[in-house]
Amino acid sequence: MRRWFRNAWGKPRFLILFTLAYFAWSIVPILVAVRFSFNEGRSRSTAQGWSTRWYWDDPDLSVRNDPDLIGALVQSLTLAAIAVAVTVPLGVALAVGLTRWRGRLATASRFGSMVPLVTPEIVMGVALLLVFVHVFEFIPLGTEAQAIGHVTFSIAFVLIIVRGRLLSIGPEYEEAARDLGASPLQSLRLALFPMLVPAVVASAIIVFAISMDDFVVSNYLSAGAATDTVPVKIYSQGRTAPTPALNALASLTLGVTVVIALVLFVVWRLVRRRRGVEEPTAEAFAA
């Protein structure tokens, strides 16, 4: 047994076991939570048969029939859709502008736009809450404020992904287009943007995922139960929920997130193949 572990040139057995253990530890709790969402009984900590009661059948308490629960899922998806629709164009334009624009002001803006990435969420949540309460009073708490918050913390992610792509493309293609007589805008539209499509799709995946994941900003900017997102619901009911309906809501949200992310991922693969470019996926997520 010892020799099996110590074999210096063979496979690193300890690392294999460790990695497998990690994956088990990381996935099993989620599977258990999903399992309990199919409980027939009310327990959220022991297995009690199988049913879709908490998803569909229960007349009052199931996700389908409890407006509080289904509303949270709708709110989460609404915010994620708005975040993707606003952040991606805003972030791509910012990335292109900041990358190609030279000068001291550009360097400062580049640095400044990355600060949200490293700001703890609670700082952003509190700051946005106070600004909407004391200064931008015309923007009500709730969906509007939450959407603005989601866009604000997502921009930096788009910036990283698109900037990485821009730096690896280099300015040559646009310069070639310009030398062939294209206007600056034409060189952007015809030469650069087609090459950015994979990065744009990757940004959309990331923004969607982090918007669905967000808790702190949605929590601080929520205007009450009607604008609570799924994570906020989990936070407020996690300890007290009387039935596995909360598990069902969380599992359903997970399913929807995975399906949408997979669809976007397939799109990304397709455009990437058509454009024939390599993209550092892991780094995009690592950000």
Added chain:
Amino acid sequence: MSEPGRRGRRRRGALLWPGLALPGIVWLCLFFLVPFYVVLGVAFGTVDPLFLTPQPEWNPLRWDPQAFEFVWAGLQSGGGFRTVFLRTLAYVVIAVALSLLIAYPVAYYVARFGGRFRGLLLAGLVAPFLISYLMRMLAWINLLQDDGWVNAVLVWAHVLDAPRTWLDGRASSVILGLVYGYVPFMILPLYAFLDRVDRSLLEAARDLGASRFHAFRLVTWPLSKPAVLAGCVIIALPMFGDYYTPDLLSGSPNTSLLGNQIDLYIRGGQQVPVGAALVVCLMLLLAVFMAYYLYATSRAERRLGR
């Protein structure tokens, strides 16, 4: 093309780039910079004596440091903030150290030995990013209940004689939650770095007689130190502001962290300036780490951009 024409072209370009960046910059100024100033204004402001609502003070010349004095007093020995601050520091240090112990071997294995399973392994590393943090905490709430599976397994294996209450003020549960929640955010950047380490360096070390362990200690580890530091920073930053993990996995004042105090004062109503002052202190505390991380990423980016 003639010189004046060229210059004209350049000028138009010179306006195009800032123009493209402008909407994003304006957005960040309005919803990132301005809010920060509002936090300062509230922290240095007063509270309406009648309605107990915060009265922000916009003029720095009239700033009132009362809230900061309150925080400072709490940080003296025996003060409430001191305990919370030291507890936060301890939890974060322990959780980051544990995360590193887990993240490094996993990232190392996937990067170096993933082989034909690499795609699958990578999907496994990315999966937690699609599962919301709160759902992952919910999973542990289910498991750690008195009649939950953790107790069942531990009693069955005779580790415990009787089920234990895990979800009421236990530091170990909160730290478990922090590690479980944040470790994926450390594995991925580590993986991205270790994947780029030049294998010929390792082969050279092995050819020169280094054991696998020595090659790791003398080549890979020193090379990966900046990535390790960046990984530690990127998970320590959100941990310092975390309030939901202790709320969900403990809910007891015995495990209250800095984030819980901020949450309490901001939403508690009567002393919002104290909450804002705590946010300012947190930012000052973390500024060094944030600056380091930004510096490290911009250096990596410069390498990418030739």
